[in-house]
Amino acid sequence: ETGVTQSPTHLIKTRGQQVTLRCSSQSGHNTVSWYQQALGQGPQFIFQYYREEENGRGNFPPRFSGLQFPNYSSELNVNALELDDSALYLCASSLGQWNTEAFFGQGTRLTVV
Amino acid sequence: AQTVTQSQPEMSVQEAETVTLSCTYDTSESNYYLFWYKQPPSRQMILVIRQEAYKQQNATENRFSVNFQKAAKSFSLKISDSQLGDTAMYFCAFIATRFGAGTRLTVKP
Numbered sequence: 001e002t003g004v005t006q007s008p009t010h011l012i013k014t015r016g017q018q019v020t021l022r023c024s025s026q027s028g029h030n031t032v033s034w035y036q037q038a039l040g041q042g043p044q045f046i047f048q049y050y051r052e053e054e055n056g057r058g059n060f061p062p063r064f065s066g067l068q069f070p071n072y073s074s075e076l077n078v079n080a081l082e083l084d085d086s087a088l089y090l091c092a093s094s095l096g097q098w099n100t101e102a103f104f105g106q107g108t109r110l111t112v113v
Numbered sequence: 114a115q116t117v118t119q120s121q122p123e124m125s126v127q128e129a130e131t132v133t134l135s136c137t138y139d140t141s142e143s144n145y146y147l148f149w150y151k152q153p154p155s156r157q158m159i160l161v162i163r164q165e166a167y168k169q170q171n172a173t174e175n176r177f178s179v180n181f182q183k184a185a186k187s188f189s190l191k192i193s194d195s196q197l198g199d200t201a202m203y204f205c206a207f208i209a210t211r212f213g214a215g216t217r218l219t220v221k222p
Contacts, residue, residue, distance in 0.1 A: 033209050042117075042204050042212035043158075058210065088156065092209070101148075102209055104158035 004093050006105035013081050013112050021076045021108045025093030031055070032074040033102060034066060035090040043090055049074055050097055078110075086112045115140045117205055119213035126195045127221050133180075134190045134216045136205030143167075146208055149179070149190045152215075153201040161203070164188060195220045 005024045013019050025032050031050045035043035045058035049068035063079040072093070078085060088109050092102035116139045126132035138147070149161040164172045164181050171179050176196075180189045192199055200220045205213040 035212075042119075042214045044212070045210040048209065056210065090158065092158070094209070097209075101160045101163060102158075103160075104150075106155065106157045 004091060004103050004105035006089075006091050006108050008108060009106065010109045011111070013110065015081055015083060015112055017081050018077065018079045019081060019110060021078075021089050021091075021110070023074045023076070023091030023093070023105060025072045025074065025091075026103050029093035029095050029103070030072050031094045031097055031100075032068055032072065033092045033094070034074070034076045035092070036060075036085075037088040037090055037107070039087070046076065048097065055097060081112045083112050086110060115142075115207045115211045117207050117211050117213040119203075119205055119216050121216045122214070123217045123219070125219040125221055126192075128195055128197060130195055131191060131193045132195055132218065134192075134203050134205075134218065136188045136190070136213055138186050138188065138205070138207050138211075140186070140207065147179075147181070147188045148206040149177070149188075150204045150206060150212075151199075151201045152204065158204070162190065192218075197222060 007022045033048040034046040037043045047057040048055045052068045065077045068074045088107045090107045092104045094100045094102045118137045145166045147164045150158045162174045176193045178191045202215045204215045
């Protein structure tokens, strides 16, 4: 059974650029959630995908978008990067939506300069 | 909107002793799930314990237990026989969507 893997582990982008972060969910999981964790803070929910459909969204602007693929892997896309987008981005997969244990990846550290 | 509050930014405990981390939340829902997650320096979040709101019995996982007070909207985590490996950030979470700001726990030898 493979765990949740995220790529890349670290990334540096320039303000105004676009970035794509990737997440491979744990085998058998059909739900992926994305979080932004600023330094010293708790994770902030961005959105969740369940069986390829967006299933809930936090308080993030439309320039944060995502996809879930038939194999349940997922991408987080951020357009027009801002300095405040610098954070650790966490992906979590689960079997089911809101009530089951989520398994987290190790995150992607994004730095916007 | 649901909010989760962890009022203790940092705590420390001696090895083998017991420590309790506090969490309160706000919701108008009656059926939900609460979680405690641990985030060590390696960054990977690990589930510690889960509580279903419709169950009155407090959840227990080995040295970890919760005190769930639904009416008071309180969900504290008790760690017994603290070990050095328990040193980490601990986050309380309401369902999958709302996390507290975390408590940094240091276990001292």
